[in-house]
Amino acid sequence: MKVNVIGQVPKEFVDSEIHAILQENPARAIKEITFERLDGDECKESYELTTVPFERIRRITGYLVGTMDRWNDAKRAEEHDRVKHSL
Known part of the structure; x- marks a missing residue:
């Protein structure tokens, strides 16, 4: 899994979001995930999951x-x- 972080994003936040995504999609893995710090406490995240055979x-x-x-x-x-x- 490739994790991209743009700006300062707390590691605990990154770990909790990854855990939540994996809980929502138990049969799939995360290919790539990007966290981008926006104004204030806002954080934009985007991710791509592996395909299901x-x-x-x-x-x-x-x-x-x-x-x-x-x-x-x-x-x-x-x-x-x-x-x-x-x-």
């Missing part, structure tokens, strides 16, 4: 699958012989 799941021969890598020969033959409908 996405795997397409299809229903084939009655099973929900992502890939057919672990299928045996009989199940592969069943998939090959099935009637494929188009829209």
Whole structure:
């Protein structure tokens, strides 16, 4: 995680904001976060989270699958012989 701080921002504030962001997004990590001190006690923050991996799941021969890598020969033959409908 890359942390950018522009101006004087207390370390306790930075740590608490990072903790809050991670609590709101438990399945993701912070790629980069920037804190910029504005007038008075105001602080502008911006951050970028990592992407969530996405795997397409299809229903084939009655099973929900992502890939057919672990299928045996009989199940592969069943998939090959099935009637494929188009829209």
